[in-house]
Amino acid sequence: MPHAAAATPQLLRRVNAQAVLRHIRGADVATGTELMALTGLTRASVIAVCEDLIGRGWIVELDQPRNEPHAGRGMPPVPRKGRPARRFAFNREAGFVLGLDIGAATTTAAVADLRGRVIGRSSGSFRAADIPALERIGVVDLACRKALEAAGADPGRVLAVGAGIAAPVDRDGNVLVTQRFWSLFDVGLRSALKELHGWTVLLENDANLAALGERWRGSGVGVDDLVVLLAGERLGAGVMESGRLLHGRGGAAGEMGYLDMVEGVGSSDGIAALVRQWSAADGGPSAGGPASAPRVFADAAAGDATALAILDRISERMARVIASIASLINPEQVVIGGAVAESAGVLLPGITALLPRFTATPPRVTVSPLGDAIVTAGAVRHALDYVEANALELALPAPA
Amino acid sequence: MPHAAAATPQLLRRVNAQAVLRHIRGADVATGTELMALTGLTRASVIAVCEDLIGRGWIVELDQPRNEPHAGRGMPPVPRKGRPARRFAFNREAGFVLGLDIGAATTTAAVADLRGRVIGRSSGSFRAADIPALERIGVVDLACRKALEAAGADPGRVLAVGAGIAAPVDRDGNVLVTQRFWSLFDVGLRSALKELHGWTVLLENDANLAALGERWRGSGVGVDDLVVLLAGERLGAGVMESGRLLHGRGGAAGEMGYLDMVEGVGSSDGIAALVRQWSAADGGPSAGGPASAPRVFADAAAGDATALAILDRISERMARVIASIASLINPEQVVIGGAVAESAGVLLPGITALLPRFTATPPRVTVSPLGDAIVTAGAVRHALDYVEANALELALPAPA
DNA sequence: GGCAATATATTTAGCTTGTATCTAAATTAC
DNA sequence: GTAATTTAGATACAAGCTAAATATATTGCC
Numbered sequence: 001m002p003h004a005a006a007a008t009p010q011l012l013r014r015v016n017a018q019a020v021l022r023h024i025r026g027a028d029v030a031t032g033t034e035l036m037a038l039t040g041l042t043r044a045s046v047i048a049v050c051e052d053l054i055g056r057g058w059i060v061e062l063d064q065p066r067n068e069p070h071a072g073r074g075m076p077p078v079p080r081k082g083r084p085a086r087r088f089a090f091n092r093e094a095g096f097v098l099g100l101d102i103g104a105a106t107t108t109a110a111v112a113d114l115r116g117r118v119i120g121r122s123s124g125s126f127r128a129a130d131i132p133a134l135e136r137i138g139v140v141d142l143a144c145r146k147a148l149e150a151a152g153a154d155p156g157r158v159l160a161v162g163a164g165i166a167a168p169v170d171r172d173g174n175v176l177v178t179q180r181f182w183s184l185f186d187v188g189l190r191s192a193l194k195e196l197h198g199w200t201v202l203l204e205n206d207a208n209l210a211a212l213g214e215r216w217r218g219s220g221v222g223v224d225d226l227v228v229l230l231a232g233e234r235l236g237a238g239v240m241e242s243g244r245l246l247h248g249r250g251g252a253a254g255e256m257g258y259l260d261m262v263e264g265v266g267s268s269d270g271i272a273a274l275v276r277q278w279s280a281a282d283g284g285p286s287a288g289g290p291a292s293a294p295r296v297f298a299d300a301a302a303g304d305a306t307a308l309a310i311l312d313r314i315s316e317r318m319a320r321v322i323a324s325i326a327s328l329i330n331p332e333q334v335v336i337g338g339a340v341a342e343s344a345g346v347l348l349p350g351i352t353a354l355l356p357r358f359t360a361t362p363p364r365v366t367v368s369p370l371g372d373a374i375v376t377a378g379a380v381r382h383a384l385d386y387v388e389a390n391a392l393e394l395a396l397p398a399p400a
Numbered sequence: 401m402p403h404a405a406a407a408t409p410q411l412l413r414r415v416n417a418q419a420v421l422r423h424i425r426g427a428d429v430a431t432g433t434e435l436m437a438l439t440g441l442t443r444a445s446v447i448a449v450c451e452d453l454i455g456r457g458w459i460v461e462l463d464q465p466r467n468e469p470h471a472g473r474g475m476p477p478v479p480r481k482g483r484p485a486r487r488f489a490f491n492r493e494a495g496f497v498l499g500l501d502i503g504a505a506t507t508t509a510a511v512a513d514l515r516g517r518v519i520g521r522s523s524g525s526f527r528a529a530d531i532p533a534l535e536r537i538g539v540v541d542l543a544c545r546k547a548l549e550a551a552g553a554d555p556g557r558v559l560a561v562g563a564g565i566a567a568p569v570d571r572d573g574n575v576l577v578t579q580r581f582w583s584l585f586d587v588g589l590r591s592a593l594k595e596l597h598g599w600t601v602l603l604e605n606d607a608n609l610a611a612l613g614e615r616w617r618g619s620g621v622g623v624d625d626l627v628v629l630l631a632g633e634r635l636g637a638g639v640m641e642s643g644r645l646l647h648g649r650g651g652a653a654g655e656m657g658y659l660d661m662v663e664g665v666g667s668s669d670g671i672a673a674l675v676r677q678w679s680a681a682d683g684g685p686s687a688g689g690p691a692s693a694p695r696v697f698a699d700a701a702a703g704d705a706t707a708l709a710i711l712d713r714i715s716e717r718m719a720r721v722i723a724s725i726a727s728l729i730n731p732e733q734v735v736i737g738g739a740v741a742e743s744a745g746v747l748l749p750g751i752t753a754l755l756p757r758f759t760a761t762p763p764r765v766t767v768s769p770l771g772d773a774i775v776t777a778g779a780v781r782h783a784l785d786y787v788e789a790n791a792l793e794l795a796l797p798a799p800a
Numbered sequence: 801g802g803c804a805a806t807a808t809a810t811t812t813a814g815c816t817t818g819t820a821t822c823t824a825a826a827t828t829a830c
Numbered sequence: 831g832t833a834a835t836t837t838a839g840a841t842a843c844a845a846g847c848t849a850a851a852t853a854t855a856t857t858g859c860c
Contacts, residue, residue: 006440007415009816015407040406082836083826225649248730249625330648409845482807483855
């Protein structure tokens with residue numbers, strides 16, 4: 001046990017600067033008086049903190065607005081008396097973050113400014129599922145560079161990279177060593193992006209990022225006890241309790257592959273996979289051809305009895321899974337996300353009706369509005385969380 | 401949003417005092433030089449902090465030890481050179497805490513000093529299960545007073561009371577309103593003990609407290625991702641992830657009553673209840689009479705086939721429950737505690753062998769060594785956590 | 801017993817960050 | 831143009847920390 005970081009006077013400035021920065025980031029533009037009220041600091045301190053933050057590049061001082069009393073489309077239509085206030089604004093282009101969704105078949109990169117607005121996006125496909133890690137990394141890197149180019153963002157100004165993969169990732173961002181493939185990829189990706197661009201890569205499980213995304217901009221905004229089921233081909237859960245992601249010992253929290261062995265169903269199948277399996281077992285869809293998930297959903301909408309029966313089975317299965325989660329975690333809300341989320345809306349009434357049979361504490365169940373972007377949204381949020389938590393430690397690159 | 405508590409210079413002292421107090425509490429006695437190394441502060445600051453803590457009653461300065469170079473049975477057999485150091489010690493009798501286990505039939509109160517040593521204990525029984533809340537509170541209060549008397553502790557010096565009940569309790573210590581009985585009891589208990597003695601009561605779910613206790617002084621010491629199954633008459637889980645207790649939205653996390661509906665078994669039965677049910681169904685134990693859990697365990701140890709079969713069924717059931725937990729939470733360790741914990745040791749090999757069939761991430765499974773005291777131990781720990789977190793806000797009563 | 805070596809204690813000066821208070825500046829309203 | 835209002839800036843000072851110099855108490859050795 002070496003030093004436990006003594007609290008020196010500088011700590012005060014850090015704490016207060018964080019508070020001021022947080023408020024300015026939320027409000028976009030703030031005056032000294034506002035910040036005094038919000039932080040409880042004196043004007044002198046607020047100003048000192050702001051000058052500090054300006055020096056670090058995190059905020060900028062706006063020049064006085066023209067002599068237009070109620071002009072501007074923004075906030076202040078009120079004709080203000082008194083000496084005009086200095087106005088400080090968050091420098092949303094102090095840098096950028098990247099959010100990556102690295103799947104088995106494809107990868108997507110999203111570039112966002114520091115307020116989380118996505119300003120560039122690009123995808124790439126892997127030649128095959130078993131390509132070497134190095135080739136996979138190449139595809140990821142290309143997607144990143146194309147997304148940055150589309151956004152007109154300098155790669156040197158990327159402050160953090162959030163990346164989601166479909167494997168257990170522990171609290172420190174390390175992949176479970178038993179997952180040989182991803183484990184190698186992990187190390188390679190981080191060192192490659194560090195070496196090529198100097199980026200810090202924050203790895204997370206994709207379902208966990210989906211939970212972050214859903215709580216940020218999905219149907220779970222403001223919900224502290226939230227579970228997101230990423231239920232496309234696979235089935236994984238991202239669990240937030242009291243606003244924190246759960247990882248468990250090896251990052252495998254929410255890896256429900258085996259949860260349904262009681263039913264004897266194949267381990268980690270999501271909705272799309274189940275629909276395929278079960279419709280094949282039932283003799284395929286009405287008009288032959290491959291029984292894709294969208295097809296079965298369409299047939300059910302048209303009243304096809306076989307398709308409806310399959311959806312009923314799916315609903316019950318989902319209800320059982322959600323009930324297990326409800327019994328152990330007691331979330332306020334469960335969100336179904338992933339590739340089939342839009343179609344899954346029709347399952348909601350059935351699931352909701354079944355839940356009370358399986359659990360004493362049924363959560364609200366909704367469907368994600370984020371579609372394909374659910375993981376990248378969460379990855380962006382994850383990167384932003386890192387940047388916000390470490391703002392005062394990060395050295396911003398000089399502005400363009 | 402009023403003030404967000406500006407960081408003033410006083411904050412530094414609070415942070416540093418907390419750090420110093422934590423170290424002294426852990427080490428029992430510490431010198432200025434030790435504290436400098438541990439906290440990273442200067443000697444001047446360390447001394448100032450210590451004087452401060454002495455003034456508040458949290459630590460005391462020991463007078464210089466006699467001139468006995470290697471004397472004492474304690475630490476310093478090393479003949480020390482130089483000017484002797486001032487020695488500061490944690491004042492373990494600055495106050496006391498109470499830990500309560502409030503069950504359906506009985507209640508137990510434990511008194512502990514501020515290092516957690518239990519120095520008094522007393523139990524009481526309820527006349528019936530459905531007695532009015534007020535009478536129940538009276539029994540609890542009596543147990544508290546008797547335990548304090550046994551400890552020779554002044555009720556006025558109780559700094560916090562941890563209390564465990566067999567009902568969902570949310571993060572703020574409130575009982576789920578749907579639990580009418582406990583919900584009334586909750587309010588009554590807190591206001592009664594506040595009014596009678598001025599005590600602050602911290603309510604928690606009993607399984608959650610069991611988890612705290614097990615991580616403190618049981619078989620899960622140092623394990624951050626720990627689940628404790630309180631499996632006597634009922635079955636409840638206390639879940640810790642990353643060293644924090646999980647509550648969920650309404651405090652019902654770990655209330656697994658319905659988790660086993662897949663097997664059609666009665667909802668929230670623990671091991672003892674199951675043994676009774678199943679042995680009754682199988683025609684009772686070899687020698688007639690009530691098929692109590694200890695009896696079945698004894699019969700199994702003697703080789704009785706029926707009893708062994710029952711224990712096998714119990715093992716599989718526990719394995720399934722633990723596997724569900726492992727899939728969702730991925731704990732490092734699961735501890736089985738409660739009334740039957742000692743006997744449950746014989747189940748461990750069976751459970752451990754089955755686990756890999758039901759989950760990809762099987763945890764270590766152990767049996768609690770804490771016996772009946774598991775909940776009171778956790779309740780004491782809960783109260784101590786509160787006292788330690790709020791030490792600098794609590795005004796200590798003047799010493800006796 | 802006296803003295804060097806050693807470890808700790810205490811004092812003093814100075815830095816950072818904060819508060820409190822007073823005065824100056826810039827704008828609106830009349 | 832002047833008063834009222836609101837914010838800015840400057841000055842004095844308090845809390846808490848560091849750093850460096852000085853003082854004190856003990857051991858070990860001659």
